[in-house]
Amino acid sequence: MQMQAPIAAKARRPWLLIVPALLFLIVFFVLPLVDNGLRSVAGDAGEWTGARYVTLLTDSFYLRVTFETVLLSAGVTLICVIIGYPVAYFLVRKAGRWAGVVVFLLIAPLLTSIIMRTFGWQVLFARRGLVNNLLVDQLGVISSPLRLTNSPEIAVAALVHVLVPFMVLAIATVLQSVDRRLEESAKILGAGRWRAFWEVTLPLSMDGIGTGAILVFMIANGSFVTLVLLGGGIQTLPLLIYQQFNTTRDFGMASAMSTILLVIAVFCLFLQLRLVRRQGA
Amino acid sequence: MSVFSRDWINTALAAFVVLFFVFMLAPILVVIVVSFTSAGYVAFPIPGWSLKWFANIFAYRPFIDAMIVSIEVAVGATVLSCLVGVPACLYLARSRAAWANTVMTFLLSPLSMPMIVIGFASLFFLSRIGIGISFTALIVTHMVVCLPYVIRTVAGVYAGLPTSYEESAAILGANPARVFWHVTLPLIRPGIIAGSLFSFLTSFDNLPISYFFASASTNTLPVVMLSYLEHQFDPTIAALSTLQLLMAIIALLVVDRIYGIDKMTVAG
Structure with missing residues (x-):
């Protein structure tokens, strides 16, 4: 038994x-x-x-909002790659015994709430914030504080701040598995530092950039807390759904916009799965 | 020449990384400093130190009510996610069937969907089936985004374990329930703890879903903080954020003390 x-x-x-x-x-x-x-x-x-979709895909206002959503996410993703790659490279190849500290500093901001980080940007750029104080009192460049909040640049910086750790970790994971000897062989065979990097290391770490880019793009596409509070005049689909729900209360239109966001998300998920499958093979 | 250029590049790279962390930490550190300000307005640098904004948190009743709701929802959604999610991991992490992979992808897919869409769609659907704006609705919708964290973490830990422990127990005569309780559960406990921590923090910080279920009795902390920020700009939000960060750090340290951060990052 x-x-x-x-x-x-x-x-x-x-x-x-x-x-x-x-x-x-x-x-x-x-x-x-x-x-x-x-x-x-x-x-x-x-x-x-299908009237709502016709409006969404033909009306110039809605087309601009959809375009701005995708453009913002793509821009944020690109900045994350450019900033994140050197950090990931440093973490894997140069940090040595500092690697633990670097990883800790990357993960620590993830413990803070989204409101805290947004508030932080407001403090830095407020009328009596750090930047205005430096410009007016310390450096005397300008005579009265600038209105810095509510600019698109700060909203983009805040989004990058939230998302870049994901990019660094995604690139570092792949970079870790790239065989250093390939790079060294290229150098022994006469390639310069830059050529070895551009033609060997970078192509081999492309999968990490891809994984990170899809992840960052996906989250950026759905983010709205940052934009609600930092504004900057950027109009995106999540922001518009929030407004339609709050003020116009056109729920049918908000549903249609949600579906568009969903289709973009499903497409990203599909790309992500293909990439994962290729890495596994 | 080449030695010189190598040094130059390394220095530039290190300088870039330092700048990067200044960028990463500055918005967080200023909030912590501002929460201790003696000024009646938000300014940085601060004119003096004081704890009055921390006292102010407790003077504003909605913050306290919302904090209680947030904790209840986060605990409820996390416990239920474990009850539903852990059994699924037990099967999926060991299955070699091709469809198991598809099911796993599906169970993790809520993480890839825009939360504002999940929140907006759930409000109408739950109202239609009679749950509407309620505490139950908050728990259920939070579970949709908490469950994937639990499943991903627990399945990651369980897949890395050898099958031999459970097999030995079974061969020695333990029935499946006893194998689970005395062998499997202790082995996957680090995964459950880590997954629960991710789940709790995700729920506690959630705004895009909770926003749609806001009412006097179901306002969560981020919802109240957002509406406060939309009307006022004073250091109370800074104090509250610092307090929240402190809670997260304590939770992490407790988990680290018991299980070690290493196991957690492996699991994540």
Whole structure:
């Protein structure tokens, strides 16, 4: 009887274990999104309508907002790659015994709330903030404080601040597995430092850049707390959904915009899976 | 020449990394400093030190109410995510079936979706099925984004464990329930603790979902902080943020004390 235990464990349909999690997400994650999709095509009299999508894809205002959303995410992603790559390179190749400190400093900001970090940018650039104090009192460059908050540059800096650690960690993970000897062989064969980097190291770390870029782009696309508080006149889809919900209360339109955001997210997820699969192969 | 240029590049790289961390830490450090200001307004550098803004947190009733709601929701969503998520990991982390991979991708997919969309869509759906704006609705929607963290972390730990412990226990006569309770559970506990910590912090800091379920009795801390910030700009928010950071650091240290950060980062 006792000896049957392992056999019994195999026979007792262990796949039942996944049912609660699967069922939960189907009901409370998939169904709301399907419901949302249906609302975006429901007309006032219960008929189907594609009018909202026609508006979203033809009206110049909405087209600009969609374009600005994608442009902002792409810009933030690009800045994260440019800033993040040297840091990841330093972490993997140069940091040595400082590597632990670098990783700690990268992860520590993730413990702070999004409100705290946004507030930090407001403090730095407020009327009586650090930057204005430096410019007016210490350096005397200007006579009265500048209105620095509410500029798109600060909103972009704040987004980069939130997202760049993900990029650094993604690149560092791949860079770690790049064989240093390949780089050294290139140098022995006469390639200069820069050529060895451009033609050997950088191409080999492309997968890390890809993984990080998709992740950063995805999060940037859905972010709205930073933009609500730091504004800067940037109009994005999440911000517009927030406003439509708050003020205009055009829920059908907000649903349609949600669906567009969702399609972009699913596309990113698809790219991410392809990249992961390629790395696994 | 080449030695000179190598030194030059290394110095430049190190300087860049230092600047990078100034950029990363500056917005956080100024908030911590401002939370101790004696001034009645937000200014940096601060004119003097005081703890009055910390006292001010407790003078503003909505902050305290919201903090209690936030803690209850974060604990509830985390415990339920573990109850639902851990069994799934037990199967998925060991399964070699091709479809197991697909199921795993699906279970982790909420992390890739814009949270504002999840929040907006859930509000209408939950209202339709009669849950509406309620404490239950907050727990359920937070679970959607907490569950993937628990599953990812626990499955990561469990997949890295050899099967031999459980097999030995089973061969020695333990039934599946006893194998789970006495062998598997202790082995995956670091994963459960780490996953729970991620889950708790995710829920506690969530704004894009909680925002849609705001009401006098269901306002979470980030929601109240956002509405406070939209109308006032004073150091109370700084004090509250510093307090929150302190809580996160203590939680992390406690976990580190018990299990070690190394195990956590491996798990993550």
